Amino acid sequence: MKNLRNILVTAFATALIVLIHSCASNADDYLKFTEGGAISYTGKIDSLKIFSGRDRIKIEGLIISDPKVSQLRVYWNAKKDSVVIPINRTSGIDEVSSVIESLPENIYNFDVKTFDAKGNGSVSQYITAQTYGTRYQASLTDRKIVSSSLSSDLSLTINFASMDLTTGAFATEIVYTDGSNLEHTVTVPVDQTQLVIPNYKIGTQFSQRSLFLPTLTAIDTFYTEFVSKYPQVIDLSYMIKNNTRPFLTSSTDGGRWGILADWTTNAACKNHNGYGGWDGGCCGNPPGTINLESGWGAPNITNGKIYQTVTLEPGTYVFKTDLLAGGSGLNSGWSTSDYVYITATSGTSLADSEGGALETNAATLGFKKIVNTMSPDAAEFTFVVNQTQQVSLGISLTQGQERYGHFLSVRLYKKNN
Structure with missing residues (x-):
């Protein structure tokens, strides 16, 4: 029994000596990595x-606690x-902001660490960011215009289509x-569908491009190319003098009837x-x-003409009249046996209407026959001018009794x- 106790004591002592030796050896190994001291981390x-950009990113942060960070x-x-x-550390909180260039369009995983002057580093921070470039740019399309029209008071109205907001479009x-030859730039938010521009210079084009941010916090704005265009519809009604009711007269009979000012009225209409x-x-x-x-x-009217002559440049035109729709208008007006037209004719007069001759006259640029069964909104036609020339616009008619x-x-x- 005494021998067993001696054996156990000897074994315990041996194990203790081995353990102490092992700890001493491990301590020496640790010193190999710490160069004899404890590990020092910077804050x-x-x-x-991190913010995305065009082939670049911007990194921001704060240095708060560690004065040694360099x-x-x-x-x-x-x-x-x-x-x-x-x-450059100060005694307070220092902001860090820097742009890293030359990062072609891709997704990047960044490892971010601070260091002091002795080369001691902080614990790594990992953050992911995407850069945008030629591929993103190629995917962008300009905002579509539903309509653009220049009114006779020279205000331009542009109606825009909606856009896919997932593309990053924002304006x-x-x-x-303008009419004083001054150039203006207007920014239209993506949720605004109409823009009205006053005092637009007639005969000029406007330019358009759309703006995109690939992310809400992106540091770079992407643009489509500028595209120049004329208003889709230009109201040239100002070229026709005395063009809406109450129409003015040059003279009257002192009662109901008169002669229109600024218009040519032939004898058949008088x-x-x-x-x-x-x-x-x-x-x-x-x-x-x-x-x-x-x-x-009153006599019937044969080849009656009321018109004005204007000079038009090459282009496509619409001539339109507004008709009274009630019983005193179209409902009691011209039948198919009459030849009543609104028309455009090359030169300084209108073509004759009798028997429908106007419809085949080579000088006729366009016409619309007026009958009592038509909608008042249908009194219009489109015509083309191929070269700058004089064009007469107005009413040419041949009609019977009680019309x-x-x-x-x-x-x-x-x-x-």
């Missing part, structure tokens, strides 16, 4: 953020690439010239004792209209696309 960057290192591509960002820029074409109002009809009435004591119909306005538009 890591706080509030670390630089920030950013690694990527498995630490094959890196940049060093110097840090459209419009560059235009079928009310030397007056005609202007109606001062009768029988519940509105005053100050264009009305060519035959019957009820009339009231014109409320006359309008001219140019279509660009």
Whole structure:
């Protein structure tokens, strides 16, 4: 029994000696890595953020607690690439902000560490960011315009289509010239669908491009190329003088009938004792209209013409009149046996209407026959001018007994696309 106790004591002593020797050996190994001292870590960057850009990123953060920090290192591509960002510490909180260039469009995993002057580093922080470049740029399309029209008061109205917001679209820029030859740039937010520009210079184009941010916090804005375009529709009604009711007169008979100011009225239309074409109002009809009435004591009208002559440049045009729709208008007006037209004719007069001759006349650029069964909104036609020339616009008619119909306005538009 005594021998067993001696054996156990000897074994315990031996194990204790081995353990002590092992600990001493491990301590020596630790010193190999710490060069005889404890590991020293610098304070890591706080509030670390990375922002995407065009083939680059921006890194931001705060140095708060460690006064020894002297630089920030950013690694990527498995630490094959890196940049060093110097840090000048003050007694307070220091902001770090730096842009890293030459990062072709891709997704990057960054390893971010601070260091002091002795080369002691912080614990790594890992953050991922994407850069954008030619592929993203190629995917962008300009915002579509639903319509653009220039009114006779020279205000340009542009109506925009909606956009896919997932593309990063946030605005459209419009560059235009005003009536004083001053250039302006207007930024239209993506949620705004209409822009009205006053004092637009007629005959000029406006330019458009759209703006994109691939992420809400991106540091670079992407743009589509500027595209120049004319307003799709230009209201040229101002070229036609005295073009809406109440129409003005150059003279009247002192009563209902008169002659239109600024218009050429031929003798056939002056079928009310030397007056005609202007109606001062009768029988519940509105005053100050264009009305060519035959019957009820007045002669029929054959090849009657009321028109104005303007000079038009090459282009596509729309000539339109607004007709009175009630019983005193189209419902009691011209039938298919009459030849009543709104028309455009090359030269300084209108083609004859009798028997429908106007429809085949080589000088006729366009026409619309007016009958009492048509919608008042249908009184328009489109015509093309191939070279700068004089064009006469107006009403050419041949009609029988008890015919009339009231014109409320006359309008001219140019279509660009």
